[in-house]
Amino acid sequence: MTPLATVVSGPRARLFACFLRLGTQQASPLQLHTGASLAAKHHYEVLVLGGGSGGITMAARMKRRVGAENVAIVEPSERHFYQPIWTLVGAGAKQLSSSGRPTASVVPSGVEWIKARVVELNPDKNCIHTDNGKEISYKYLIIALGIQLDYEKIKGLPEGFDHPKIGSNYSVKTVEKTWKALQDFKEGNAIFTFPNTPVKCAGAPQKIMYLSEAYFRKTGKRSKANIIFNTSLGTIFGVKKYAAALQEIIQERNLTVNYKQNLIEVRADRQEAVFENLDKPGETQVISYEMLHVTPPMSSPDVLKTSPVADAAGWVDVDKETLQHKKYPNVFGIGDCTNLPTSKTAAAVAAQSGILDRTISLIMKNQKPMKKYDGYTSCPLVTGYNRVILAEFDYDGQPLETFPFDQSRERLTMYIMKADLMPFLYWNMMLRGYWGGPAFLRKVFHLGMS
Secondary structure, X not given: OOOOOOOOOOHHHHHHHHHHHHHHHOOOXXXXXXXXXXXXXXXXXXEEEOOOHHHHHHHHHHHHHHOHHHEEEEOOOOEEEOHHHHHHHHOXXXXXXXXXXXXXXXXXXXXXXXXXXXXXXXXXXXXEEEXXXXXXXXXXXXXXXXXXXXXXXXXXXXXXXXXXXXXXXXXXXXXXXXXXXXXXXXXXXXXXXEOOOOOEOOOHHHHHHHHXXXXXXHXXXXXXXXXXXXXXXXXXXXXXXXXXXXXXXXXXXXXXXXXXXXXXXXXXXXXXEEEEEOOOOOOEEEEXXXXXXXXXXXXXXXXXXXXXXXXXOOOEOEOOOOOEEOOOOOEEEOHHHEOOOOOEOHHHHHHHHHHHHHHHHHHHOOOOOOOOOXXXXXXXXXXXXXXXXXXXXXXXXXXXXXOOOOOOOOEHHHHHHHHHHHHHHHHHHHOOOOOOOOHHHHHHHHHHHO
């Protein structure tokens, strides 16, 4: 599969991008850690559930707190993916291979990697059970199990992905199908969906719409494409400043946005999508498509839904400022699996990791947590192959911007940051426990302006 040729212009921009790519493509040093098959230990001072961005990051931080031999991470997957780049993979601007590395290469050296799936949590007895029949106890537990993709909640999926013209940037199995559908587009409706559930990276469902529109323009197909964004939400974006900027783009590019429309069925053999009007339950509409990008319904992982650590909706019930569990003081949560009332993004995980590190360190000393998480999250809204609006905001939906300029404007520099700088920071700093978000940069920039 040949990626779309880069459209970033200017020698300085190209030189900067090439320099950053050296960092994103460099091979990680071999990580030495104890495999589950060799381990005799069944108790750890810190046990981390999940080997995604939050789990690996916290394992690295806890290693420095208590020593590698006292930390274990439970994760069944052999490969670790930097998922934010899948937006660009689905648009042909990045290769899927650039997004993944062996899990063995990102687990902190010396930390035990338990290759198993968690099937039960028993916080009253300070232990968990895995699918291979093991019981593992802990002194402190960090839950970082991410979010579950529920394609099967849409009638006709996931089997519909066996047909052409349909893809989804949310799964490693379907992201390249998006690019194939984009390339194969001839004439008709290009439909992009947003489900009636919490999702990770809430901007991604519309990012691929903007990229597809740009691709159609570049390939001379724009006049033959009717681009439709059907969202279950009542607004294009939850923060007014960025919503206003996006509305301008939507009008300028002649995009159709239908609110309160939830995808409930895909008839892939007939290239039809069925939507329910959430304002009028039971009322449905069938729309034919030449291309369909599906954002699946999502939920808390099944193992958490009925766990004592979950709230009524199934999410890990943590204090929104300290990330400490509300009932179990030695249990903590981070990232997509928690009920933190902020957007579920890798940027949010980075910011949370620094706060959680401080919280746990004080709890270990029998002190009260002092550092408070303000809900910081970030969504680089890709609006073209060389433009990004960098949305950054807090719990209250108020902009919490890093740079001393208006981030609601489309910028090439922000695209380079999304495409090249952030992957570099992720692999080389965040997963090693050295990146806690841009709070420090924000202080530097704003002090410099005062």
